[in-house]
Amino acid sequence: MKKHSLFPIYYGIVLTAFTVYISLDTFVLRDAYQTDTVQMNTSMFENISVSAETTEYITESETEPTSESQKHSKKHHRDENADTTETAEEETELNLSDVSYQDENIQITLTEYYENNTKIYVADIQLKSAEYLKTAFAEDTYGKNITAKTSSIASAHNAILAINGDYYGTQEKGYVIRNGVVYRNTKSANDVLCIYADGTLKVINPDEYTAEELVSQGVWQAFSFGPGLVENSQITVTQNQEVGKAMASNPRTAIGMIEKNHYIFVVSDGRTNESEGLSLYQLAQFMLKLGVTTAYNLDGGGSSTMYFSGQVINNPTTTGSIKERGVSDIVYIG
Amino acid sequence: MQLISAVWFSFFGAVYEHFSHEVYSYYMIYAFAIPLVMGAVPYSIMALKQYHPDRIFLHLWDSAIITFTVGSIFRGVLDIYGTTNSLLIVYPIAGLILTVLALLKLQRRPSTSDL
Numbered sequence: 001m002k003k004h005s006l007f008p009i010y011y012g013i014v015l016t017a018f019t020v021y022i023s024l025d026t027f028v029l030r031d032a033y034q035t036d037t038v039q040m041n042t043s044m045f046e047n048i049s050v051s052a053e054t055t056e057y058i059t060e061s062e063t064e065p066t067s068e069s070q071k072h073s074k075k076h077h078r079d080e081n082a083d084t085t086e087t088a089e090e091e092t093e094l095n096l097s098d099v100s101y102q103d104e105n106i107q108i109t110l111t112e113y114y115e116n117n118t119k120i121y122v123a124d125i126q127l128k129s130a131e132y133l134k135t136a137f138a139e140d141t142y143g144k145n146i147t148a149k150t151s152s153i154a155s156a157h158n159a160i161l162a163i164n165g166d167y168y169g170t171q172e173k174g175y176v177i178r179n180g181v182v183y184r185n186t187k188s189a190n191d192v193l194c195i196y197a198d199g200t201l202k203v204i205n206p207d208e209y210t211a212e213e214l215v216s217q218g219v220w221q222a223f224s225f226g227p228g229l230v231e232n233s234q235i236t237v238t239q240n241q242e243v244g245k246a247m248a249s250n251p252r253t254a255i256g257m258i259e260k261n262h263y264i265f266v267v268s269d270g271r272t273n274e275s276e277g278l279s280l281y282q283l284a285q286f287m288l289k290l291g292v293t294t295a296y297n298l299d300g301g302g303s304s305t306m307y308f309s310g311q312v313i314n315n316p317t318t319t320g321s322i323k324e325r326g327v328s329d330i331v332y333i334g
Numbered sequence: 335m336q337l338i339s340a341v342w343f344s345f346f347g348a349v350y351e352h353f354s355h356e357v358y359s360y361y362m363i364y365a366f367a368i369p370l371v372m373g374a375v376p377y378s379i380m381a382l383k384q385y386h387p388d389r390i391f392l393h394l395w396d397s398a399i400i401t402f403t404v405g406s407i408f409r410g411v412l413d414i415y416g417t418t419n420s421l422l423i424v425y426p427i428a429g430l431i432l433t434v435l436a437l438l439k440l441q442r443r444p445s446t447s448d449l
Contacts, residue, residue, distance in 0.1 A: 011393075170415070
């Protein structure tokens with residue numbers, strides 16, 4: 001055999017080996033960039049006084065949704081007689097049922113809708129301070145290919161309510177600011193959702209500020225997924241716009257703000273016979289009806305999970321079956 | 335051979351897209367076009383003109399085709415999964431180097447007598 005005729009064999013081996021390596025690097029090999037990420041930079045809350053108005057609002061507010069348009073939506077509460085977790089009862093000793101939670105700092109009401117052939121789960125959240133809107137990484141570690149189920153991370157942090165985050169671990173760029181700490185300061189092309197210590201929520205272009213500048217401005221949490229769905233009470237996505245390469249209907253996770261310290265978490269089912277899933281535009285329309293002024297799309301598809309009071313509320317889909325899958329991070333109330 | 339590759343990658347892309355929950359990637363869908371455009375078409379033209387490039391050119395050119403194609407398929411997989419990897423750049427760079435080397439080889443030895 002001539003010497004040069006071996007070239008395709010050698011090259012084939014090299015190409016295969018490289019492809020195996022890059023596959024492992026992308027999907028399997030764990031790389032912990034920073035462990036022990038439970039630290040929180042709460043200094044930004046020192047200059048923010050909790051307004052009496054907000055406190056009063058939490059105390060007096062009804063558990064029913066606030067938007068007028070919601071009354072026209074088909075909705076039904078979960079079984080209010082369902083058991084609650086003993087731990088939560090002991091800790092709060094306040095109004096904790098399967099559909100709502102209330103203590104002196106946090107009020108949560110859970111409502112289930114069926115729109116666009118899709119089950120949609122909405123958590124209406126009113127907080128005394130944005131400090132109670134927290135985030136957590138899988139295994140409390142910031143890194144690549146480090147994942148855990150939303151419910152596991154939430155349970156480990158005694159979360160009352162949790163949804164999946166932006167799955168930062170699948171991306172190499174995009175600001176990651178969690179609990180006031182900058183973990184990644186390389187920007188991506190994606191919109192960035194900023195949750196400020198003063199309770200506001202804003203979608204920004206990462207070209208405008210560095211991650212460090214955002215923290216100095218009081219950004220408590222920042223996510224790089226998107227796109228922004230609603231800004232200034234206007235829908236900001238087009239009817240055909242989608243996340244990356246995703247087409248129309250999918251399970252979704254989104255977060256929105258009605259007013260300062262008053263948020264909405266939305267998770268929709270999808271990819272099942274019962275639930276088609278939502279397009280981004282349908283999701284934006286739905287959130288606008290809930291009365292949000294700002295809304296942002298988080299990681300969806302198989303990641304979409306809502307956890308409340310010790311149980312997963314929605315029907316997460318993984319490889320065709322109803323099963324929760326691992327994610328890099330969660331957003332939680334606790 | 336390149337035509338068979340194109341048909342295979344076309345089939346592979348279609349099956350992968352079918353099970354990808356309506357998440358699509360042009361890199362996956364059109365990966366088959368690489369062996370078709372860089373392989374089947376020029377090789378057919380060469381055969382019609384009875385032009386036989388030398389073996390080294392063929393090795394380099396075929397390696398470039400498979401590198402571009404595997405890179406495209408892998409990019410499609412990552413797109414559909416919703417992730418990225420900076421090492422992906424290796425595929426087009428390696429493919430380009432092989433393409434340039436093949437073309438240089440073709441330029442230096444345009445004879446048809448090496449096979």
